Each structure stands twice: as C-alpha cells, then as structure tokens.
Amino acid sequence: MALAKYVDKLPTIPTLKPTDRVEGADYYKIVISQFKEKLHRDLPPTTVWGFAGRYPGPIIDVMKNQWISIQWLNELPPEHLLPIDTTVHGAEPSVPSVRTVIHVHGSVVQPESDGYPDAWYTKDYKVVGPMFTRKVYDYPNQQPAATLWYHAHAIGITRLNVYAGLAGIYIIRNPALDYLQLPKDAYDMPLLIQDRTFNEDGSLYYPSQTDPPNPYVNPSVLSDYFAENILVNGKVWPYLEVEPRKYRFRIINGSNSRFYNMKLSSNQPFYQIGTDQGFLESPVVTPVILLAPAERAEVIIDFSGHRGEHIVITNDAASPYPRGGPVDPDTTGQIMQFRVTKKLKSRDNSIIPYHLTPIDPLSVKDAVLERDITLDRMEDEYGRALLLLDKRRWHDPIEIKPEVGTIEIWKFINLANSTHPIHIHLVRFLVLDRQPFDVDHYQATGEIMTTGPAVPPELNERGWKDTVRANPGELTRIIIKFVPYTGLYPWHCHILEHEDHEMMLPYEVIY
Missing domain, CATH: 2.60.40.420 (Cupredoxins -  blue copper proteins)
Incomplete structure (x- = not known):
C-alpha cells in the first residue's frame, strides 16, 4: 500500500529530560510500550512500539563526558505485533515472544550496559535471557561528539522489534567545538x-x-x-x-x-x-x-x-x-x-569550516594480527538463504579474542552476492581499502587472487566508523584498536534479517 507523498510535515522529535539525578549522574527511566501513532494523513492510527510513548523514541542529548544511567522498562503487551519465526535461533517456541534489550549503537560502554542479544528480559523482568546482568545501564559518553542511535537488540527478533518501532536518536555533543560555528x-x-x-x-x-x-x-x-x-x-x-x-x-x-x-x-x-x-x-x-x-x-x-x-x-x-x-x-x-519557503529569521552566521578535527590514524605496522573473515551465503534446512560470518553460528565457540589495547586488521572476504554492513560493538575503526578478487577461484582453491588494485575509501568514509560496507567480490580491510574495556561483545551484519538469522557472532576482549 503506497501512500501520497509530501502531505505531512516532518516531525520534530522532542529531547528527553532526565527523570532524576542519582550519585552525580543523570538518571532516565524510559518506558517501552505499545500505543497508536498517526504516521500519514491518509492512514488510520498505526499500532506501534516505542519509547516514552512515541515513535521514533525521543532524542537523548548529552555532553561529552556526561555520565548518564538509563533503566529501559519493558511494558510491552504479551503478544507480538508481528509474526514470530520460531525456527530462528533464540526465538524458539519455549522463549517468550515479547522480550527486548536495548543497544545504543556506537556507544563505548562496559559489556553489561551494551545490550547483548542474550541479555533480554520480559515485562517486569519476569523472564530474563541467559546473559541478563542488570536493570540500569550506564553510559559514560567518554567519546567524541557524534550522532548515535538506540534500538532493540534481542536475539532472534531484532528485525521485528525495530520494525515495530523500537528505535531512537542519541546525540553526544562537545561544547569545546562550538568555535566551528556550524548550524545549531x-x-x-x-x-x-x-x-x-x-x-x-x-x-x-x-x-x-x-x-x-x-x-x-x-x-x-x-x-x-x-x-x-x-x-x-x-x-x-x-x-x-x-x-x-x-x-x-x-x-x-x-x-x-x-x-x-x-x-x-x-x-x-x-x-x-x-x-x-x-x-x-x-x-x-x-x-x-x-x-x-x-x-x-x-x-x-x-x-x-x-x-x-x-x-x-x-x-x-x-x-x-x-x-x-x-x-x-x-x-x-x-x-x-x-x-525553501520560510522567511529568513536572522542573518546566517554559521559557516562550513575548512578544517573540523584531526584524525590520528592507526598504523598498519602496529597491528598484531590480520584476520581473514569470510562472508558466506548458504542455505538452511528449509532452503532459505543463510548468511554467515566465517561459516559460524552464534552458539559456536568464540574464536575472536583480541587483547585489550591491541590493534588488529580485519579483512572481510565477501563471497555473497550483496553488500553486508558489518557493525562491531564497543570499538571504532578506520577503513583501509577495498580490493576486487576472483570469488570462483577462492571458492575452488581457498586462495585469494586479486583482480585489481586496492582502492582507498571514499573521502567521506575516511572518518571513524562503527559500521562498514563490505561489497560482494571485494576484500574490505579495516583497522581497529580494542579499547577501553574487556568482556563479551557482538559483531554482526546490520541488515537485521541477516543478523537475526545467524549473521552475528560474539567476540571477547581479554587481558
């Protein structure tokens, strides 16, 4: 059902205010619930899920180094809005169909505040997942100013929970950069x-x-x-x-x-x-x-x-x-x-500066390891597409265990027929290059035969990233420093249908 275009104004998403202040940190209690929202002039109100009574969720707007704590309260109804596929790992009939855990995408946090897929819980914490550790999540925001976002992350139903409406915007600002005079x-x-x-x-x-x-x-x-x-x-x-x-x-x-x-x-x-x-x-x-x-x-x-x-x-x-x-x-x-129909309220004093911020690159010579990681397309037992990382599944033993403080290069070898956006929790990284290779030769021999030169990333991709596009028939190399925390974190394709169907693995940062 396609709808008329440009008949509704772009909503202004409100900024959420803290509920309280606890031990020097702003404290938010954010209710996750079901309600109705008018999404288009010609549609009846749509039943959606959201945060603090709205979809998308309100903006969480913080300053760099401003520590905040959030309790994400699951008050969703007992039945899911959308169809559950119980053949997917983590969504079996024995598991509650309505459950969630929230991940602030791009945040640098301790593992227990990251929104691990197995750390889900139901309403009033009556049932919790195998990795549930805490009710209040801490976000120190000790990272550069950036636009992040938050979304549901429960194993096996992330695609459904996000599609139902569980997504919102998280902004970290740095007042020290106000001298740039960007639009504000x-x-x-x-x-x-x-x-x-x-x-x-x-x-x-x-x-x-x-x-x-x-x-x-x-x-x-x-x-x-x-x-x-x-x-x-x-x-x-x-x-x-x-x-x-x-x-x-x-x-x-x-x-x-x-x-x-x-x-x-x-x-x-x-x-x-x-x-x-x-x-x-x-x-x-x-x-x-x-x-x-x-x-x-x-x-x-x-x-x-x-x-x-x-x-x-x-x-x-x-x-x-x-x-x-x-x-x-x-x-x-x-x-x-x-x-462009509004009158100019005042003189526009904002500028587009020549220089924004220095980016200190990670040195390839400092990398302790280069990992070759295949992105594979197979079939499951029902004949459906099954996209995997290194031919491994979520419940397989953990193979990637970098030491905290070390630098690694990850090389994604995309053997599939589409681009996979790979997201790694906790860390930020730089894209080194992409290089075409002969997929058929690799599948026949296991050897990489390149078919062209390595190409550096586009100019607008040369900043710090947490998600990288790994294109089909290409080797995509990124360089990562594993700081500042140790513990268990996931990494996965961010096509949510792929993520839910096994294109996600845990890794562990160790001492």
Missing part, C-alpha cells in the same frame, strides 16, 4: 530514515511464513525485507519548510535492509562533515551519499540560493544492494522534500 539549535536536526509497509487498516505489514516455514511461500523473509513507503522521523514521505540558509542534518539509516544512495533534486551538493563516530577531518563536498543500514552521515545543506524551490532527497540504491532491482523513482526513489 533549530538549524541542527536529525533525519531517521526507515521503510514500512501498511495494511489497509493502517497496521504494520511484515511478511510471515507457515510454521515450519515453506521456502516456496516466502523464501526471502530472512534474507532481506524492503517495504513500500519511506518514513523520516516517523512520518511517511514528509516535507520540511526551511529558510534560505544553511542547515545541519544528522542522517541515520534506521531501515532493516534498505540502502539509500541519496542526491538532491536541485543538483546541489551535500557538505558532509561527519560519519558514524564523529567529524571528518575536513568537510567533503559530494553530490551523493550512500548509507547502508545503521550508517550515519552528518551533512550541511545550503538552501541560501534556492529560495522558493521544492527540493527532494532522492534515492537510487538497488534492493538488495548493489545487484538487486532498481527502485521505483515515484515511490522508494524519493525520501523527503524540503520547501
């Missing part, structure tokens, strides 16, 4: 992009299977799911009225599977100033921005020369990316609209 206050706003399909009654549609699943009924439900309508900040194809001046947008791809290759219909550039884990060294002027699920881009758009125009953010990313079918330019080929 009302001219600094997040854009959380997701896709959804609706039934005629306004309810969320998500594919279901028979139990046990029949691959001939719906073979793709655990491979990828691409919905029909694009939402930004919880509204379907919204518009935003802007002044003819510079704005800063914090763009988050919060979709389950869909990539976005974004351009402006006015043919003007984006000035990209940041990526997943904070600022780039200098702004990058680019006509296009590609974001895989979970990636972020901070950009400045200058509307000053476009008074009276209507400008659309377009999308031409294939689904699945990059070898799938083309998007429909009249529907999923559009994301949102800017209307």
Whole structure:
C-alpha cells in the first residue's frame, strides 16, 4: 500500500529530560510500550512500539563526558505485533515472544550496559535471557561528539522489534567545538530514515511464513525485507519548510535492509562533515551519499540560493544492494522534500569550516594480527538463504579474542552476492581499502587472487566508523584498536534479517 507523498510535515522529535539525578549522574527511566501513532494523513492510527510513548523514541542529548544511567522498562503487551519465526535461533517456541534489550549503537560502554542479544528480559523482568546482568545501564559518553542511535537488540527478533518501532536518536555533543560555528539549535536536526509497509487498516505489514516455514511461500523473509513507503522521523514521505540558509542534518539509516544512495533534486551538493563516530577531518563536498543500514552521515545543506524551490532527497540504491532491482523513482526513489519557503529569521552566521578535527590514524605496522573473515551465503534446512560470518553460528565457540589495547586488521572476504554492513560493538575503526578478487577461484582453491588494485575509501568514509560496507567480490580491510574495556561483545551484519538469522557472532576482549 503506497501512500501520497509530501502531505505531512516532518516531525520534530522532542529531547528527553532526565527523570532524576542519582550519585552525580543523570538518571532516565524510559518506558517501552505499545500505543497508536498517526504516521500519514491518509492512514488510520498505526499500532506501534516505542519509547516514552512515541515513535521514533525521543532524542537523548548529552555532553561529552556526561555520565548518564538509563533503566529501559519493558511494558510491552504479551503478544507480538508481528509474526514470530520460531525456527530462528533464540526465538524458539519455549522463549517468550515479547522480550527486548536495548543497544545504543556506537556507544563505548562496559559489556553489561551494551545490550547483548542474550541479555533480554520480559515485562517486569519476569523472564530474563541467559546473559541478563542488570536493570540500569550506564553510559559514560567518554567519546567524541557524534550522532548515535538506540534500538532493540534481542536475539532472534531484532528485525521485528525495530520494525515495530523500537528505535531512537542519541546525540553526544562537545561544547569545546562550538568555535566551528556550524548550524545549531533549530538549524541542527536529525533525519531517521526507515521503510514500512501498511495494511489497509493502517497496521504494520511484515511478511510471515507457515510454521515450519515453506521456502516456496516466502523464501526471502530472512534474507532481506524492503517495504513500500519511506518514513523520516516517523512520518511517511514528509516535507520540511526551511529558510534560505544553511542547515545541519544528522542522517541515520534506521531501515532493516534498505540502502539509500541519496542526491538532491536541485543538483546541489551535500557538505558532509561527519560519519558514524564523529567529524571528518575536513568537510567533503559530494553530490551523493550512500548509507547502508545503521550508517550515519552528518551533512550541511545550503538552501541560501534556492529560495522558493521544492527540493527532494532522492534515492537510487538497488534492493538488495548493489545487484538487486532498481527502485521505483515515484515511490522508494524519493525520501523527503524540503520547501525553501520560510522567511529568513536572522542573518546566517554559521559557516562550513575548512578544517573540523584531526584524525590520528592507526598504523598498519602496529597491528598484531590480520584476520581473514569470510562472508558466506548458504542455505538452511528449509532452503532459505543463510548468511554467515566465517561459516559460524552464534552458539559456536568464540574464536575472536583480541587483547585489550591491541590493534588488529580485519579483512572481510565477501563471497555473497550483496553488500553486508558489518557493525562491531564497543570499538571504532578506520577503513583501509577495498580490493576486487576472483570469488570462483577462492571458492575452488581457498586462495585469494586479486583482480585489481586496492582502492582507498571514499573521502567521506575516511572518518571513524562503527559500521562498514563490505561489497560482494571485494576484500574490505579495516583497522581497529580494542579499547577501553574487556568482556563479551557482538559483531554482526546490520541488515537485521541477516543478523537475526545467524549473521552475528560474539567476540571477547581479554587481558
């Protein structure tokens, strides 16, 4: 069910205030619940899940080094909004269908506050997962200013919980960087992009299977799911009225599977100033921005020369990316609209600075190990696509155990037919390069035969990252320093359908 575009205003997502102050830290008690939300002018209110009574969840806005504590209270109903596939590991019939745990994506926290997939719990903590450790999560925010986001992360049902609405925005700011004179206050706003399909009654549609699943009924439900309508900040194809001046947008791809290759219909550039884990060294002027699920881009758009125009953010990313079918330019080929129709309230004193922040690279010669990691496409016992990391499953013994403080290079060998956005909890990393190789030769011999030179990342990908696009038929190398904590953390593909169906592994940082 595709809906009319640009009939609803872009929602302004409120900022959440602390509930209390405990032992010198701001304390938040955030209720996770079910309610109805009007997502489009022509839809009846949709039953969704959300945080603090809204979808998307409110913005958690903190300063660098500001310690906060959050109790994520599960007050969800006993039945799930969406169909549960009980053949998926962690979602068996013996496990409660409604359960959650929250991960602040990109946060640097102790493992017990990370939102480990097995650390789920039900309403009132009546049933808890095998790794449940605490009710209150601590976030020290001792990391650079960046746009993060928070979302559900329970094993086996992450795709369903996020699709139901469990996602929100988390911003870390650093007042010491105010001298950069970037657009701020009302001219600094997040854009959380997701896709959804609706039934005629306004309810969320998500594919279901028979139990046990029949691959001939719906073979793709655990491979990828691409919905029909694009939402930004919880509204379907919204518009935003802007002044003819510079704005800063914090763009988050919060979709389950869909990539976005974004351009402006006015043919003007984006000035990209940041990526997943904070600022780039200098702004990058680019006509296009590609974001895989979970990636972020901070950009400045200058509307000053476009008074009276209507400008659309377009999308031409294939689904699945990059070898799938083309998007429909009249529907999923559009994301949102800017209307440069507001009067300029005051002089625009913001600037696009030449330099943002130094990025001290990690040295390849300091790496203690280079790991070769395959990204594999297989079939499960029902004939469905099964995407794996190194041909391993979640419950297999842990093989990756880096020592705290050491530097490693991870080389992703993508043998599958699509791009996988790989997210590693706790750490930030730099992309070193990508290099094409002969997939057939590797599968026949186990030897890597490259077919072209190693190519460094694009200019707007040369900042600190926590999610990297590993393209098919390429070797993607990243360099990581494992600091500051020890313990158990997951790493996984951030296509949520892949993550739920075994494309996730634990790793352990040791002394």
